[in-house]
Amino acid sequence: MTSGEFFQFTSPQRTEAGLQALDRLPNLLRSLGLSKPLLITDMGVRKAGLTELISSILQASGGMRFADEFDSVPPDSDTGTIADLARYWHAGTFDCLLALGGGSVIDTAKAGNILISTGKDDLYQFQGYDNIPGPLKPLIVIPTTAGTGSEATSVSVIKDAERHRKLAFCSPWLVPTAAVLDPRMTMTLSKAITAATGMDALAHAVESYIGLAKNPFSDSFALRAVELISKFLPVSLKAPHDREARLQMLTASHLAGIAFSNSMVSLVHTIGHCAGAVCGIPHGVCMGILLPEALRFNLHRSASHIGEMLLPLAGRDISLAVPREEHPERFILALKEFRQHIHELSENTLPLRFCDIRDSMDSPVMTPEHMILIAREAAGDPSRFYNPEDISEAEIHAVLKASYWGYSLDQDLVKKGHQK
Amino acid sequence: MGTAASRIYLSLLFWVTGRAVQAAWRTDREVRREFDRLPDLFSFRLSVYPSGPGLTIMKKEGTVRYIRQGEEGPADLHMMIKSLSHGMSLFTFQESTALSASRGRIAIYGDLSYACSIVRVLDRVEIYLLPRVIAKRAVKRYESPPAKHRKRFMIYLRVLFSP
Ligand SMILES: [Fe+2]
Numbered sequence: 121m122t123s124g125e126f127f128q129f130t131s132p133q134r135t136e137a138g139l140q141a142l143d144r145l146p147n148l149l150r151s152l153g154l155s156k157p158l159l160i161t162d163m164g165v166r167k168a169g170l171t172e173l174i175s176s177i178l179q180a181s182g183g184m185r186f187a188d189e190f191d192s193v194p195p196d197s198d199t200g201t202i203a204d205l206a207r208y209w210h211a212g213t214f215d216c217l218l219a220l221g222g223g224s225v226i227d228t229a230k231a232g233n234i235l236i237s238t239g240k241d242d243l244y245q246f247q248g249y250d251n252i253p254g255p256l257k258p259l260i261v262i263p264t265t266a267g268t269g270s271e272a273t274s275v276s277v278i279k280d281a282e283r284h285r286k287l288a289f290c291s292p293w294l295v296p297t298a299a300v301l302d303p304r305m306t307m308t309l310s311k312a313i314t315a316a317t318g319m320d321a322l323a324h325a326v327e328s329y330i331g332l333a334k335n336p337f338s339d340s341f342a343l344r345a346v347e348l349i350s351k352f353l354p355v356s357l358k359a360p361h362d363r364e365a366r367l368q369m370l371t372a373s374h375l376a377g378i379a380f381s382n383s384m385v386s387l388v389h390t391i392g393h394c395a396g397a398v399c400g401i402p403h404g405v406c407m408g409i410l411l412p413e414a415l416r417f418n419l420h421r422s423a424s425h426i427g428e429m430l431l432p433l434a435g436r437d438i439s440l441a442v443p444r445e446e447h448p449e450r451f452i453l454a455l456k457e458f459r460q461h462i463h464e465l466s467e468n469t470l471p472l473r474f475c476d477i478r479d480s481m482d483s484p485v486m487t488p489e490h491m492i493l494i495a496r497e498a499a500g501d502p503s504r505f506y507n508p509e510d511i512s513e514a515e516i517h518a519v520l521k522a523s524y525w526g527y528s529l530d531q532d533l534v535k536k537g538h539q540k
Numbered sequence: 541m542g543t544a545a546s547r548i549y550l551s552l553l554f555w556v557t558g559r560a561v562q563a564a565w566r567t568d569r570e571v572r573r574e575f576d577r578l579p580d581l582f583s584f585r586l587s588v589y590p591s592g593p594g595l596t597i598m599k600k601e602g603t604v605r606y607i608r609q610g611e612e613g614p615a616d617l618h619m620m621i622k623s624l625s626h627g628m629s630l631f632t633f634q635e636s637t638a639l640s641a642s643r644g645r646i647a648i649y650g651d652l653s654y655a656c657s658i659v660r661v662l663d664r665v666e667i668y669l670l671p672r673v674i675a676k677r678a679v680k681r682y683e684s685p686p687a688k689h690r691k692r693f694m695i696y697l698r699v700l701f702s703p
Contacts, residue, residue, distance in 0.1 A: 126645075127643065128644050247650060247651060247652070248647070248648040248649045248651070248652060248655075249641070249652065250644075250647035251647065251650075286653070287651075290652075331642070332639055332642040499577075499656060499657070499660075500577070500653030500656050500657065501653065502652035504656060505638050505642050505656070505659070506642050510638075
C-alpha cells in the first residue's frame with residue numbers, strides 16, 4: 121500500500137506475557153470482574169499436566185477454580201463439538217470461557233462463543249466476514265503452541281459436519297478478550313511440533329506483510345515477528361527448556377497473529393489449507409514447504425515487500441552485503457537456508473518437500489491426483505482474495521509441483537497481471 | 541457526485557452488471573464453470589448498506605437469472621458494501637472487488653468459498669463490459685477471454701434485449 125490509502129486495524133485485546141505470566145491469571149480474571157471460568161481444552165493438554173498447573177495457580181490465589189471443564193475438543197474440531205460446548209455452557213453457570221490449547225481448541229472456543237453469546241443453535245448463519253452481530257462473552261486464551269496465533273485473531277474456521285464444508289468466521293468480535301503467554305505451556309512440545317508451528321507463525325508474518333490488506337500497523341508487528349522467529353526458533357529447538365526462547369516464540373506467534381488478523385494471509389495458506397484438508401498433512405508442515413515457492417510466484421508483484429524482510433530474517437551482515445535490488449531473491453534463499461537449519465535442528469522432523477512425506481507403506485502421502493484436487497479446491501479458499509496476484513488452477517498446480525520436488529518455480533509460468 | 545446522483549449512478553451500474561452476469565453465464569465458459577460450482581437455488585446479492593441499491597442473482601433449475609429489484613428474497617450469500625462512497629469507488633472502477641473486500645469495505649454474509657466464485661464472475665463480467673484500460677483497474681488480473689469482442693457484443697445485446 122502507498123501512503124494515503126485507507127486501512128483499518130483492530131487489536132482490542134489485553135496481552136499478558138512473561139516467564140511466570142500465568143501466576144497472574146487470578147488477578148486478570150478479577151480485574152475483568154470474572155470468577156466462574158469454563159475451561160475448554162483437549163486430552164493432549166490434560167495429559168501433559170497443563171490443566172493441573174493452572175488449577176493449582178488458581179487454587180493458590182484465594183481458592184479460585186474452574187467452574188467446570190470441557191476437555192473433549194478433538195484435533196480437528198467440527199460443528200458437533202461446538203454444539204456440545206454450547207449445551208455444556210447453558211447447563212451450568214459460567215461467566216467466561218478459558219481456552220487452553222492449540223489452534224483447534226482456540227477456534228472451538230471462539231466459534232462456541234458465537235452460539236453461547238447469541239443463544240442461537242446453528243453456526244451457519246454467522247459465517248462470512250463481519251457477520252457477527254455484537255460483543256461475545258469474555259474469552260481468555262492460553263496458547264499451548266507457538267504458531268497459530270489464534271489467541272490474537274479475528275478468525276475461526278470450523279468443519280461443518282453435516283454439510284461437509286468448512287465454515288469460516290471473521291469478525292473483530294472474535295478477537296479474544298485477553299491472552300496469557302507463558303512458556304511453561306510450550307516447553308514440553310516435541311521438536312516436530314515446535315518446528316512446524318514455528319513455520320506457521322513465520323508464514324503468518326510473511327504473508328501479512330505482502331498481502332493486499334497490509335498496512336503500516338500490521339507491518340510493524342509482522343517485521344518484529346520475523347526477527348524473533350529467526351532468532352528464537354533455532355534456540356527453542358536446540359534447548360527446548362530454554363524458557364526465554366519459548367516465551368519469545370510465543371510472543372512472535374502472537375505478534376504474527378495480530379498482523380494477520382488485520383492483514384490476512386494469502387497464497388501459502390490458500391494452498392496449505394487445501395493440502396492439509398486433502399492429504400492430512402499438518403498445517404505448519406505445509407507452511408514450511410510452500411513458503412519459498414509461493415513467494416517466488418508473487419515476486420513480480422511484491423518484490424520490494426519481500427526484500428524488506430531480508431533484514432529481520434537474515435540479519436544486518438547479509439542484508440548490508442547484498443545489493444538492494446537483490447534483496448527479494450536473497451530473502452527467498454535466506455528462507456530456504458533458515459528452513460534447512462530448522463530441519464536439521466528438529467532432527468529431520470520438519471519435511472522440506474512434499475515428496476519426503478511418506479505413509480507407513482513408504483508411499484508419498486501426496487499423489488498426483490491429490491495435487492489436481494488441491495489446485496481445484498484452492499479456487500474456493502478465501503485467503504486467495506488477499507494474494508497480491510490472482511492465481512489460476514494451473515499456476516497453483518505449478519507452485520505445488522515445485523514444492524513437491526523442491527525445485528524453484530519457473531517465473532515465466534506466471535501470467536503477470538496488470539493492476540498495481 | 542451528490543448522494544442522489546450516486547444512488548442513480550449505482551442503480552444503473554448494478555442493473556447493467558446484474559443483467560451482464562446473466563448474459564455472461566449464457567456466453568462465457570468460465571462464468572458458466574463458476575456457477576456450476578454453486579448449488580441449485582443459490583442466490584447472491586451485492587448491495588450498498590443499509591438498503592440498496594443492489595443486484596440479486598439466482599441460480600435456479602440450472603439457469604442463472606438477474607432478479608429485478610423488489611422481487612428478491614433473502615440471499616444465501618450477501619456482499620454488503622459498507623457505504624455509498626465505497627460503492628462509488630468500486631463502481632467507478634478505482635479499485636477491484638478483491639481489493640475492496642480485503643480493505644474491509646465489504647461485509648460478506650455467507651459462505652466465503654462461494655464469495656470467491658462470485659468475485660471471479662464479477663471480474664470476468666467487468667472485462668467484457670469495460671474498455672481494457674478501465675477494466676485493468678477494476679479486476680485483479682486482466683486476461684482477455686478468447687473471442688472477447690464477439691462475446692462482448694453478445695453480452696451487450698443480451699443485457700439490453702434479453703427478457
Ligand atoms: Fe497458519
